[in-house]
Amino acid sequence: MLTVRAPATSANLGSGFDVFGVALERPADVVRLEKADRVTIDVTGAGSQYIPEDPDKNTVGAVADALDAPARIQIDKGVRPASGLGSSAASAAAAAVGLNELYDRGYTREELVPIAAKGEAVVSGDAHDDNVAPSIMGGFTIATDKGVTQVDADIPLVACLPDIVVSTRDARNVVPETARVDQMVETVGNAAALTTGMHRDDPELVGQGMHDTVVTPARAKLIDGYEQVREAALSAGATGVTISGAGPTVIAACAEEDRRKIASTMLDAFGERGVDARVYQTRIGGGAEVF
Numbered sequence: 001m002l003t004v005r006a007p008a009t010s011a012n013l014g015s016g017f018d019v020f021g022v023a024l025e026r027p028a029d030v031v032r033l034e035k036a037d038r039v040t041i042d043v044t045g046a047g048s049q050y051i052p053e054d055p056d057k058n059t060v061g062a063v064a065d066a067l068d069a070p071a072r073i074q075i076d077k078g079v080r081p082a083s084g085l086g087s088s089a090a091s092a093a094a095a096a097v098g099l100n101e102l103y104d105r106g107y108t109r110e111e112l113v114p115i116a117a118k119g120e121a122v123v124s125g126d127a128h129d130d131n132v133a134p135s136i137m138g139g140f141t142i143a144t145d146k147g148v149t150q151v152d153a154d155i156p157l158v159a160c161l162p163d164i165v166v167s168t169r170d171a172r173n174v175v176p177e178t179a180r181v182d183q184m185v186e187t188v189g190n191a192a193a194l195t196t197g198m199h200r201d202d203p204e205l206v207g208q209g210m211h212d213t214v215v216t217p218a219r220a221k222l223i224d225g226y227e228q229v230r231e232a233a234l235s236a237g238a239t240g241v242t243i244s245g246a247g248p249t250v251i252a253a254c255a256e257e258d259r260r261k262i263a264s265t266m267l268d269a270f271g272e273r274g275v276d277a278r279v280y281q282t283r284i285g286g287g288a289e290v291f
């Protein structure tokens with residue numbers, strides 16, 4: 001029996017749509033795996049009532065298939081599904097890391113990323129690497145079709161999850177099909193600033209680089225109160241605010257000393273719109289751990 005803790009993640013970070021991701025120190029999924037003749041899945045914890053236990057419909061089933069590694073898999077969800085915090089990816093990442101070890105398959109962490117992404121294809125129709133990469137490798141990741149570049153980074157973050165459900169599938173349907181050249185120029189500048197900020201552990205530069213005028217405004221319409229929460233976080237000292245993954249979580253980068261105030265301000269701003277929310281005071285953390 002193996003136990004794996006795989007962290008929640010935040011993909012996109014504004015300027016890095018479908019490319020950037022960070023591992024969060026908390027929350028996380030905890031997955032227990034044991035060799036078996038066939039794949040069985042039990043799910044408990046946050047939002048478990050909405051998560052299928054059928055191996056053909058759960059992200060971990062696709063990973064077990066890809067690794068030819070049947071197992072009894074118990075998932076304790078720390079990350080609510082359809083949250084924008086890489087819920088489905090955290091389970092897939094934990095299964096990939098755990099089954100690789102349980103069956104001694106010998107893949108490196110980077111090689112496990114496309115295997116875990118097969119789980120993401122089950123739920124969103126596309127195999128994105130931008131959540132599974134940081135959940136497996138930790139830190140800040142740049143996932144492209146050439147592979148994954150990983151940097152250990154230390155940036156304080158606030159992730160505020162409203163009681164709204166936005167599925168990745170729905171959020172992808174509102175992504176514009178085209179962008180103007182001036183928006184492309186701005187995005188390149190922001191993505192470069194963010195990447196440099198991650199190398200320097202600089203929350204100002206990371207926050208500046210989270211600005212995005214292409215995908216985020218289209219998706220913000222799916223999140224009641226997004227603009228108010230963003231404004232509130234910025235006025236409380238956040239260096240940058242954007243939608244986490246496909247939403248509805250709103251994520252803010254900040255200096256350590258402002259984190260608590262930003263967290264309560266974001267909760268209040270959702271509350272003023274009549275939207276219940278919960279908040280995680282977190283930071284960029286490590287990848288999946290095996291116990």
Ligand SMILES: Nc1ncnc2c1ncn2[C@@H]1O[C@H](COP(=O)(O)OP(=O)(O)OP(=O)(O)O)[C@@H](O)[C@H]1O
Pocket residue numbers: 009011050051052057058059060075080081082083084085086087088089091092123124131166167168169244245246247
């Ligand atoms: N192991 C799993 N954990 C969580 N959700 C799962 C799992 N397996 C299948 N699902 C399904 O995946 C869907 C949630 O995935 P989705 O990609 O929409 O959200 P997310 O992973 O929280 O967000 P994002 O990818 O935007 O960060 C739900 O329909 C859920 O039932």
Ligand SMILES: N[C@@H](CCO)C(=O)O
Pocket residue numbers: 011012017018019124128130131168171172245246
């Ligand atoms: N990059 C993906 C992350 C969610 O899987 C998106 O924003 O749609």
